Amino acid sequence: MSKQIYDRVALIGLGLIASSMFWAIKRAGLVGEVTGYARSSETRDTARRIGLCDRVCDSAAEAAEGSDLVVLCVPVGAMESVMKEIAPVLKPGATISDVGSVKRHVIETVQPHIPEGVHFVPAHPLAGTEHSGPEAGFAELYDNRWCLLVPVENSDPKAVAALRGLWEGMGANVEEMEADHHDLVLAVTSHAPHLIAYTMVGVADDLRRVTDSEVIKYSAAGFRDFTRIAASDPTMWRDVFLTNKDATLEILGRFTEELFALQRAIRTGDGDHLFDYFTHTRAIRRGIIEAGQDTDAPNFGRERAKP
Ligand SMILES: NC(=O)c1ccc[n+]([C@@H]2O[C@H](COP(=O)([O-])OP(=O)(O)OC[C@H]3O[C@@H](n4cnc5c(N)ncnc54)[C@H](O)[C@@H]3O)[C@@H](O)[C@H]2O)c1
Numbered sequence: 413m414s415k416q417i418y419d420r421v422a423l424i425g426l427g428l429i430a431s432s433m434f435w436a437i438k439r440a441g442l443v444g445e446v447t448g449y450a451r452s453s454e455t456r457d458t459a460r461r462i463g464l465c466d467r468v469c470d471s472a473a474e475a476a477e478g479s480d481l482v483v484l485c486v487p488v489g490a491m492e493s494v495m496k497e498i499a500p501v502l503k504p505g506a507t508i509s510d511v512g513s514v515k516r517h518v519i520e521t522v523q524p525h526i527p528e529g530v531h532f533v534p535a536h537p538l539a540g541t542e543h544s545g546p547e548a549g550f551a552e553l554y555d556n557r558w559c560l561l562v563p564v565e566n567s568d569p570k571a572v573a574a575l576r577g578l579w580e581g582m583g584a585n586v587e588e589m590e591a592d593h594h595d596l597v598l599a600v601t602s603h604a605p606h607l608i609a610y611t612m613v614g615v616a617d618d619l620r621r622v623t624d625s626e627v628i629k630y631s632a633a634g635f636r637d638f639t640r641i642a643a644s645d646p647t648m649w650r651d652v653f654l655t656n657k658d659a660t661l662e663i664l665g666r667f668t669e670e671l672f673a674l675q676r677a678i679r680t681g682d683g684d685h686l687f688d689y690f691t692h693t694r695a696i697r698r699g700i701i702e703a704g705q706d707t708d709a710p711n712f713g714r715e716r717a718k719p
Pocket residue numbers: 424425426427428429430449450451452455485486487488490493494511512513514536537538539540541542543544545546548645648652
C-alpha cells in the first residue's frame with residue numbers, strides 16, 4: 413500500500429525546519445513532489461546544490477501553485493506577507509499549514525487571507541536545534557518528538573487527518589491543542605527558557621568571562637547548554653517574543669518572583685527554603701522520567717539522512 417499522503421507539497425522558507433521536513437518526507441515517501449521557495453537567491457542556490465526539494469522555485473506563488481499542502485516555514489513575523497502573496501494561486505481544496513513557534517498570532521494574521529475553499533490547519537513541531545538555514549536539517553529531527561496541531565474553528569476533519577498522517581509519517585507523535593493554551597505552555601517550556609539562556613550568556617559576557625578560554629574549557633554542562641540555546645536564530649526568537657508577549661511576560665513575572673525569593677533565601681542564609689525548593693524541583697524531574705516523558709533531544713546533532 414502506498415504511503416503517499418499528498419501529491420504535491422510546497423515548503424515556503426527553506427531553513428532548519430523545512431529542510432528537516434523535506435528529508436523526513438523523502439525518507440518515508442510521503443509526497444509525490446515537494447516544491448520549495450526561500451527569499452534569498454543564495455538560499456535557493458544552496459537548496460538546488462544539496463538536492464533540497466524536488467523543484468526550487470523563484471517565487472512563493474510559483475511553489476504554492478497547484479500544491480495540495482503549503483507549509484509556511486518562515487519566521488512568525490513573515491507569515492502574513494507570504495500568505496498574502498500565495499493566496500491568489502491556491503487551488504480549491506488545498507491546505508495551508510505552518511510550523512511557527514507561536515500560534516495565536518499566526519492564526520490572527522494568516523487566517524484572514526485564506527481564500528474560500530482552502531483549509532487552514534496550523535501546526536508546531538516541538539523539535540529543533542540552535543542551527544538554522546537550508547543545510548541544518550536532517551531526516552530524524554522529528555522522530556519521537558511532539559507535533560502539536562492547532563485546528564481553527566471549522567477546520568476540515570479530513571484536512572486535519574491528512575496533516576496528522578504527514579507528521580506521523582515524518583516520525584512525530586501528534587496531539588491537538590487550542591491556540592492560547594499552546595502559547596502559554598510554550599512560554600513555560602520554550603520561550604522563557606530561551607530568554608533566560610540569552611540573558612545568562614549576556615551576563616557572563618558582561619563579566620568578560622565567556623571568552624576567557626579557561627571558563628569555556630572548564631564550564632559545566634549547565635552553562636554549555638545555555639550557550640547552545642543562546643546561539644539560536646535572532647530573527648526567529650525576536651519574532652517569538654514580539655508575538656507571544658502576554659504569555660511570556662506572565663511567565664517571566666512568575667520567574668522573577670521565584671528568583672527574588674531564592675535570592676532572599678541566599679542573602680538571609682535560609683537553607684531550609686533552598687533545600688525545600690530544590691527537593692521540589694528534583695521531584696518534578698524524576699516525575700518526568702518516571703512518566704517516560706523525558707524529551708532530552710535524542711536526535712540532536714545526527715547526520716542528515718539523504719533520501
Ligand atoms: N528552530 C527551531 O528550533 C524551531 C522549532 C520549531 C518551530 N520553529 C519555527 O519554524 C519557523 C522556521 O524556523 P527555522 O528554524 O527553520 O528558521 P531558519 O532561519 O532556519 O529558516 C527560515 C527560512 O525562512 C526564510 N525567510 C525569512 N523570511 C522570509 C520571507 N519573508 N519569505 C520567504 N522566506 C523567508 C529564511 O531565508 C530562511 O530560509 C519559525 O516560524 C520558527 O518559529 C523553529
